[in-house]
Every structure is written in C-alpha cells, then in structure tokens.
Amino acid sequence: MMLRRLLRPAFGMAVLVAVLVTVNPGAVGDRLERAHLLTALVAIIGLSTTHLIAAAAWRRILALLGDVRLSWGSTMRIFYAAQAIGGVTPGNVGGDV
16 A cells, blocks of 8 residues: 555656656747637536546446446546556557556
C-alpha cells in the first residue's frame, strides 16, 4: 500500500511532464491572452458536462456488466486519469486502459 501511495503521484507527475514536453508554453500563453473569457467559460462548462455524462455512462456500464460499484469521486478521478493518459498516448490507448 505504501508503494502505491508513492507511485500514484510519481505517475501523475510523469504524465504532466509528458504533456509539458509536447506543448509549446509560449504558444499556449499567446492563445490564452487572446481568448475571449466568456467563450472560454462556456466551452469549459460544456466540456466538463460532456465528461460528466461520459463518466456516468462508464460508471453505469461497470455496474451492469462488471458488477463493479464506484463512488462518484472514484469514477471522476479514474475517468479524468484515463483522459489524461489517453491524451499523451498514440491512438488514445491510455484512455481505453
């Protein structure tokens, strides 16, 4: 259990480093400066809602087919971790895992 507590943050940091290596921070900053705040907020809310719907469907599938019951906190944590890993793996393979 102790090893797991150490590996989880290390894995998260590795994914973050992978994202930072593949992104140009200067270009991201330029885009953020030009972004329209209201449009960005609506887009973030829409994306978050889409993720909630997908996570809810995934949670339901787990319960029906795998007889696995997850709390909403665990569901969202695992779902977003899969999205993050999928974002840095070829063909979104990490998201499937």
